[in-house]
Amino acid sequence: MGIVVTGVGIVSALGIGVEKNLAAISLGESGISALPKLLRTTNKLPVGELRLSNEELHALIGIPIEEHLSRTALLGILAVKEAMACIDIDFSKRVGLVSSTSVGGMDLTEHFFEKFIEDDTTGRLRDVRMHDCAASTEAIARYCGINSYKTTLSTACSSAANAVIAGAKLLKHNIVDYVVVGGTDALSAFTLNGFKSLMILDEKPCRPFDATRAGLNLGEGAGYLILQREEDAKSYYCHLSGYSNRNDAHHQTASSAEGNGAYLAMSDALKMANMLPADVSYINAHGTGTGNNDASESAAFLRLFGDSVPPFSSTKGYTGHTLAAAGGVEAVLSVLAIKKGCRYPNLNFATPIPEYGLIPMLKYENDVLVNSVLTNSFGFGGNCSSLLFTR
Amino acid sequence: MRCYINRVITAEEVSSDIKLLIPDAGVRRRMSRVIKSAVTTAVECMGAVEEIDSLDAIITATGWGCLADSERFLRNIIVDKEQLLNPTPFIQSTFNTVGGQIALLRHNHCYNVTYVNRSHSFEDALLDAMMRIADGESEKILVGAFDEQTPSQHRIMERMGLFRKCNDGEGAVFAHITATQTPESKAQVEKIDFLQHPLSEEECFARYASSDSSKLLYNNYSEYGLFPTSSAYCFAKAVKLIQDGVKEVVVYKEYLGDTPVVLIIRCIG
Structure with a gap:
């Protein structure tokens, strides 16, 4: 049975919606700014921040401010609403949701905890009600008309890719008729300080796959797809033909030098689709800009594709690393690459990594035939997932 | 969809020496309390650490994740x-740490995912396992759930008024599940149903029990305390009841306003 993508929705530092995101990318405009403006932190580090406050986001969606939703939920609702507006959904059918997040309602918990650790009778309880990961899923379901099975998963930076995989399985097993899949994560002082403590944040704009890369920039956003069984869809963007979730099993936070998990995930996704490495038109890489990730991913590319690595790029120079949402944001961009016939450049690249010699896409390409896109998402805990979209 | 339950172990039942379950002293030392508890339960469930090699899927579930480390960070x-922070609690605060650590013990590259869906986390993990088995993607799966309670969490839940009827709790449960029956198979999962509306005890029995001798565990999760994956303990109890001769156990759970989930566990054959 074929699984097709029938809707897409995206929010990132580039803006709200497919149009704004694609326009910025085609013009080479990054969403990463030198400092956070909204996030409460003393860290002077570049971030990909959506420049709308939680109050403004509530107003924009038309949710009363008293609902006091977490930023993660608000970003998710915006992207899901856009994806669902792509088609006429028959709400008499089962509309499911597989969402993912790594920070949950941490942006609100941070406010709570500051007061709470001084005096445990203080801190507003409404600031912790949305702490857990499923709270954002519940809010999305409530405001977007989800009427059937819903779940939440969290596998660090590969989360949304695994949500796509889980959604495809729900369709195959006839548990849902439509399924909204993806991820959402807001910037938080928690994650910014976390990655800073690991010393993998670049103080300048990130340079994925460049020899001088010095770390990632954090971003925030949400990316969701609507998946349906092919026979139920009137029209579609593309097929989800292959996917795989494998574990690098090398280290809790670092990737293996050989790129074992990445290699297994990409090759399994191709196998599932009965495709050869040579059939891949474009790879949207995980490409965070850290020394370790980009080396490991490059090693995996060379193992799988030999000396004919397909055109590839990381779009994290535009959006920052949106953590759990990254697999969703990049799945949306991958689907659009097929639908619109475009391939995205890798910002801030100058010098190939000597050991691998790989050069990513450097210019925005329009009006090209893109038959298949592989997109990678890797995370802490060794989680490596790849999705394969085809025309 | 159907699968066989070979072993179910709760954190309280772990009896092996932790040095055998997690042989590397450095790894043991770095693990937080909940990670240690969940990983030892997982390895005890497998019988021996080397048995992790045989798994082709590791599926974990947690409502709260590694709460103590999140709080510490x-x-x-x-x-x-925001100055000179130790990254260890941040690293270990990630929800998939337990799943990752189990894979890491034996460098197992198989499918590995973590469900974080409040009181449905364990049942979602079980559904995923059953779909993988039905699709022929997996033969041997480790499915487990864990949650930890912390003083802050207790205080917050107390302020929310959640302990009027229930005590707090925490725990870990892991199950070894296979596609085909083995000499060790104790029970089988017959069905998982996610409902949109609650059922009374009578309605539930009438709808799901296949005979009058079936046993219904109706909202008994509170026996194990108030934590999102407490129903994994109901699952463990259902398997024990089957071993004691009950032919079918229906587990119904409706936790803190979440929509209900029904599990049917049956004897083999």
């Missing part, structure tokens, strides 16, 4: 004013 950010 958050506290450090505030107290140390």
Whole structure:
């Protein structure tokens, strides 16, 4: 049975919606700014921040401010609403949701905890009600008309890719008729300080796959797809033909030098689709800009594709690393690459990594035939997932 | 969809020496309390650490995740004013740490995912396992759930008024599940149903029990305390009841306003 993508929705530092995101990318405009403006932190580090406050986001969606939703939920609702507006959904059918997040309602918990650790009778309880990961899923379901099975998963930076995989399985097993899949994560002082403590944040704009890369920039956003069984869809963007979730099993936070998990995930996704490495038109890489990730991913590319690595790029120079949402944001961009016939450049690249010699896409390409896109998402805990979209 | 349950172990039942379950002293030392508890339960469930090699899927579930480490890191950010932070609690605060650590013990590259869906986390993990088995993607799966309670969490839940009827709790449960029956198979999962509306005890029995001798565990999760994956303990109890001769156990759970989930566990054959 074929699984097709029938809707897409995206929010990132580039803006709200497919149009704004694609326009910025085609013009080479990054969403990463030198400092956070909204996030409460003393860290002077570049971030990909959506420049709308939680109050403004509530107003924009038309949710009363008293609902006091977490930023993660608000970003998710915006992207899901856009994806669902792509088609006429028959709400008499089962509309499911597989969402993912790594920070949950941490942006609100941070406010709570500051007061709470001084005096445990203080801190507003409404600031912790949305702490857990499923709270954002519940809010999305409530405001977007989800009427059937819903779940939440969290596998660090590969989360949304695994949500796509889980959604495809729900369709195959006839548990849902439509399924909204993806991820959402807001910037938080928690994650910014976390990655800073690991010393993998670049103080300048990130340079994925460049020899001088010095770390990632954090971003925030949400990316969701609507998946349906092919026979139920009137029209579609593309097929989800292959996917795989494998574990690098090398280290809790670092990737293996050989790129074992990445290699297994990409090759399994191709196998599932009965495709050869040579059939891949474009790879949207995980490409965070850290020394370790980009080396490991490059090693995996060379193992799988030999000396004919397909055109590839990381779009994290535009959006920052949106953590759990990254697999969703990049799945949306991958689907659009097929639908619109475009391939995205890798910002801030100058010098190939000597050991691998790989050069990513450097210019925005329009009006090209893109038959298949592989997109990678890797995370802490060794989680490596790849999705394969085809025309 | 159907699968066989070979072993179910709760954290309280772990009896092996932790040095055998997690042989590397450095790894043991770095693990937080909940990670240690969940990983030892997982390995005990497998019988021996080497048995992790045989798994082709590791599926974990947690409602709250590694709460103590999340709190510790958050506290450090505030107290140390975002300066010179130790990354260990941040690393270990990630929801998939337990799943990752189990894979890492034996460098197992198989499918590995973590469900974080409140009181449905364990049942979602079980559904995923059953779909993988039905699709022929997996033969031997480790499915487990864990949650930890912390003083702050207790205080917050107390302020929310959640302990009027229930005590707090925490725990870990892991199950070894296979596609085909083995000499060790104790029971089988017959069905998982996610309902949109609650059922009374009578309605539930009438709809799901296949005979009058079936046993219904109706909202008994509170026996194990108030934590999102407490129903994994109901699952463990259902398997024990089957071993004691009950032919079918229906587990119904409706936790803190979440939509209900029904599990049917049956004897083999």
